[in-house]
Amino acid sequence: MHQLATNVLMHALITNLDSYAPGSKSIDPYTLSLLELLLEKIKDFLNDTHLELFKLHKNEWNIATMCYQQLEKVDCRFCGDSFNECVNALKNFTEHELKKKTKVEKDEPLASYLGINCIPRSMEQLPKTIKKLLKKDTNTVLKEIQLDTLCGKDNPINAIVASDIQNVVRKGFPLAKVYPFGSRFVGTANSESDIDIYIDVEGNYALTEYGNKCSSLSPADTIESIKCVKNLFLDKIDWLVDKKLLMARVPLLCVRYLTYGVKCDLSFTNGLAHQNSIWLAYMFDLQPKSRWLICYLKKWNPESCLNTYTISLLVIFFFQCRNQLPSVHMLQQDVNTVGKFIDGWNIDFARPTLDQLGYQLCNDPMPSLVHQFFTFYSDQFSLETDIVCPFLGRTGIKKSQFQVTAYDELPSEMSALLVYMEEHQKDPDIKRHFAFNKPFVVQDPFELCHNVAKGVAVDKASKYLRLFELSAKYFC
Numbered sequence: 058m059h060q061l062a063t064n065v066l067m068h069a070l071i072t073n074l075d076s077y078a079p080g081s082k083s084i085d086p087y088t089l090s091l092l093e094l095l096l097e098k099i100k101d102f103l104n105d106t107h108l109e110l111f112k113l114h115k116n117e118w119n120i121a122t123m124c125y126q127q128l129e130k131v132d133c134r135f136c137g138d139s140f141n142e143c144v145n146a147l148k149n150f151t152e153h154e155l156k157k158k159t160k161v162e163k164d165e166p167l168a169s170y171l172g173i174n175c176i177p178r179s180m181e182q183l184p185k186t187i188k189k190l191l192k193k194d195t196n197t198v199l200k201e202i203q204l205d206t207l208c209g210k211d212n213p214i215n216a217i218v219a220s221d222i223q224n225v226v227r228k229g230f231p232l233a234k235v236y237p238f239g240s241r242f243v244g245t246a247n248s249e250s251d252i253d254i255y256i257d258v259e260g261n262y263a264l265t266e267y268g269n270k271c272s273s274l275s276p277a278d279t280i281e282s283i284k285c286v287k288n289l290f291l292d293k294i295d296w297l298v299d300k301k302l303l304m305a306r307v308p309l310l311c312v313r314y315l316t317y318g319v320k321c322d323l324s325f326t327n328g329l330a331h332q333n334s335i336w337l338a339y340m341f342d343l344q345p346k347s348r349w350l351i352c353y354l355k356k357w358n359p360e361s362c363l364n365t366y367t368i369s370l371l372v373i374f375f376f377q378c379r380n381q382l383p384s385v386h387m388l389q390q391d392v393n394t395v396g397k398f399i400d401g402w403n404i405d406f407a408r409p410t411l412d413q414l415g416y417q418l419c420n421d422p423m424p425s426l427v428h429q430f431f432t433f434y435s436d437q438f439s440l441e442t443d444i445v446c447p448f449l450g451r452t453g454i455k456k457s458q459f460q461v462t463a464y465d466e467l468p469s470e471m472s473a474l475l476v477y478m479e480e481h482q483k484d485p486d487i488k489r490h491f492a493f494n495k496p497f498v499v500q501d502p503f504e505l506c507h508n509v510a511k512g513v514a515v516d517k518a519s520k521y522l523r524l525f526e527l528s529a530k531y532f533c
Contacts, residue, residue, distance in 0.1 A: 209246035232260035238334035377450030384450030428532035435525035
């Protein structure tokens with residue numbers, strides 16, 4: 058009954074879509090985002106299914122079809138023949154399935170917003186909170202930000218909390234080491250920000266160097282580690298376990314240190330996030346104004362739809378395209394870098410000074426820098442069609458270059474990503490795919506298969522494009 062009732066609902070959706078006249082169609086961003094979500098759900102569903110004929114008596118057929126009164130027949134999607142009897146429909150279905158076994162069908166990517174060729178245009182107006190921020194003197198806002206940020210980064214509680222977490226975890230994992238990362242580590246946090254900690258339970262950082270065979274914890278081992286560490290914190294009266302996020306791309310254990318009133322997000326998989334933070338800190342040291350621009354944009358960020366890491370990569374890419382920050386690829390070409398890898402991704406990079414790079418320190422006034430950032434992402438760079446790529450630090454990397462049929466169009470510098478995509482092309486775990494077919498694609502600087510902005514829905518992307526444009530005009 059469940060199978061047939063599902064078929065009836067799908068038939069109803071197909072009939073509804075067929076009711077539209079051929080040609081161009083108007084659709085609102087919310088409906089479009091729902092359709093994209095449906096496509097993703099269907100893709101996940103198909104990855105976990107196997108074919109099995111369903112068998113129902115005629116009375117069950119009649120009961121199931123009652124939920125869709127206009128259905129008087131079943132149309133075969135293979136040949137178009139119609140059937141009003143369950144037995145004949147099943148016979149026809151069986152014949153087609155036998156034919157399919159002898160025919161190799163080429164997988165085609167599901168349609169998405171890219172098939173429409175653009176993100177629907179939003180008519181959003183600037184919210185009052187953004188107008189209020191843009192009206193304030195930018196330098197005054199910056200001074201407030203710097204004071205709050207220093208309280209977050211240089212707060213002695215950070216080191217105390219990290220040390221206490223390590224002591225708790227070592228009760229069950231004697232070799233464990235902790236590595237702070239994230240906004241508090243790089244200086245874009247405030248006093249209210251969570252503390253991000255990578256817990257290396259095995260003490261090897263999942264690092265491959267000079268032939269070392271260390272690798273990341275498997276998903277099962279990660280979940281088991283989280284459960285064990287959770288029990289260790291439950292035994293401590295000054296700690297509170299808030300939640301476990303086991304199904305996230307990076308599983309987390311969220312705890313709270315009651316003594317200091319701070320929240321901590323604990324990750325266990327590998328040291329990539331910590332390495333990303335080391336690279337961010339180096340970028341900010343080269344161009345200090347990049348850090349303050351990020352902090353300003355965090356205040357501007359409507360609904361907090363873009364996380365701090367995504368904003369950081371947008372800002373760094375903006376500076377790279379101005380020839381004021383180096384690409385990761387450039388830093389990895391230095392003869393002094395020997396190569397260190399986590400899960401096959403090279404996380405090693407040289408650390409030359411600005412003078413050695415031949416770059417100038419950015420001395421643009423903050424109001425001008427904010428205006429140039431909004432102008433860049435609303436007028437000079439297309440977030441609709443192109444990829445924000447800090448690894449290469451240049452424009453012109455198209456989403457279309459990552460289609461299965463266009464692997465030969467990938468930039469030659471991305472050989473590691475090419476190998477990865479070929480290995481995981483048919484991986485049933487969608488989390489392992491490079492989500493290039495999304496409204497915004499902001500590529501991780503080291504883990505090139507990771508789009509850190511893949512969670513931004515179409516309607517939100519449309520809104521941000523509009524707000525970038527309006528914010529740029531506000532400074533004119």
